[in-house]
Each structure stands twice: as C-alpha cells, then as structure tokens.
Amino acid sequence: MASGQQKAQQNLEAFEVWQATQADNDFKQIIFRGQLNRGEVAKAIGCGKSALNQNPALREALKTLEDNLREKGVLPPVTESAKKDDSKPKQYDNTANRKLMDSKRVSALEAENIELKAKVKELESKLERFGELNETLSEMGFMPR
Known part of the structure; x- marks a missing residue:
C-alpha cells in the first residue's frame, strides 16, 4: 500500500497527465462558478475532492492551471473582492x-x-x-x- 506522500505524488502526476491531454474546450465544459469544477477534476484524475485541497503541490498546480486559463480567456477573470477574500478562510455562519x-x-x-x-x-x-x-x-x- 502506498504511503500518503507516495499517493500525493501519484495524484500530482495524474493531474499533470490529465492537464496535458485537455484542450481549452474541454476545460470550458467543466467550468463552475468561475473556476474548474473540483468534483470533475477529481474524477478525471482518480482522487477524492479533498486531495485537491489537502495536497499542497496539487492545489498549487490547479491554481497555476486556472491562472493560465484566465490569461487565455478560457476562465473569467477574478474580481477584486475575490482576490481580497482568497487568502482569508471563509467564516462559517451557523x-x-x-x-x-x-x-x-x-x-x-x-x-x-x-x-x-x-x-x-x-x-x-x-x-x-x-x-x-x-x-x-x-x-x-x-x-x-
């Protein structure tokens, strides 16, 4: 059985392979609320959605991909309020x-x-x-x- 670090590396490699095989139109089909649909990305690379948040290398690779897609005009640009709130954790409203x-x-x-x-x-x-x-x-x- 693979350790957590090995699994994280496998997920990153699977993401990179998936990313390389996708065209801009493929990415457009999985846009949700101005970003790539995390559930669809997770299904495509064969991991859980939590891996996209918990694996720092995978999270950074996904962010880089989305930034590149924004530069190409595939994804909409990030608004100013979203840029400010990006680094802050969202407060839970019970x-x-x-x-x-x-x-x-x-x-x-x-x-x-x-x-x-x-x-x-x-x-x-x-x-x-x-x-x-x-x-x-x-x-x-x-x-x-």
Whole structure:
C-alpha cells in the first residue's frame, strides 16, 4: 500500500497527465462558478475532492492551471473582492439556517395577519349593519324573546 506522500505524488502526476491531454474546450465544459469544477477534476484524475485541497503541490498546480486559463480567456477573470477574500478562510455562519427558517416564518405570519385583518374588517361591517337592524327592531317593538 502506498504511503500518503507516495499517493500525493501519484495524484500530482495524474493531474499533470490529465492537464496535458485537455484542450481549452474541454476545460470550458467543466467550468463552475468561475473556476474548474473540483468534483470533475477529481474524477478525471482518480482522487477524492479533498486531495485537491489537502495536497499542497496539487492545489498549487490547479491554481497555476486556472491562472493560465484566465490569461487565455478560457476562465473569467477574478474580481477584486475575490482576490481580497482568497487568502482569508471563509467564516462559517451557523445562524444562516436559522435566519432562513425565521424569514419563512415571518412571511407566513405576515400573510396570515393580512388575511385576519380583512376578516376582522368584514365582520365589523356586518356587526355594524346588524347593530342598526337590531336597534330598529327594538324601537318598533319587534324584538324576539
């Protein structure tokens, strides 16, 4: 069984072979969100997606490939905000799911509130109409017992 370093070297060599056999049109077919689709690259070279991040040599080779493709115009250029955020680790937002649930609940409650306000207005108008009718009947002496 190969050690971790040997496996890392094999993955790098497989990447270099794969890269050499691809044309610009091949790369265009696996673009996802402005970069090469990591899952497709991993499948093509026969490793896991995690190897693309954890293997420093492989990660650097992939970055170099993407930079070259950007120079050729195959990949879109990196925006200024992406350049700034590239070196920073992304902060995990553990409240994102809660915020989504809260916003859905708020919108449902607002819709229910609008429906209930309309129903209250309708019932108030009926009450006013029947209140006048009741008053008229009592003045005429036709009140039911």
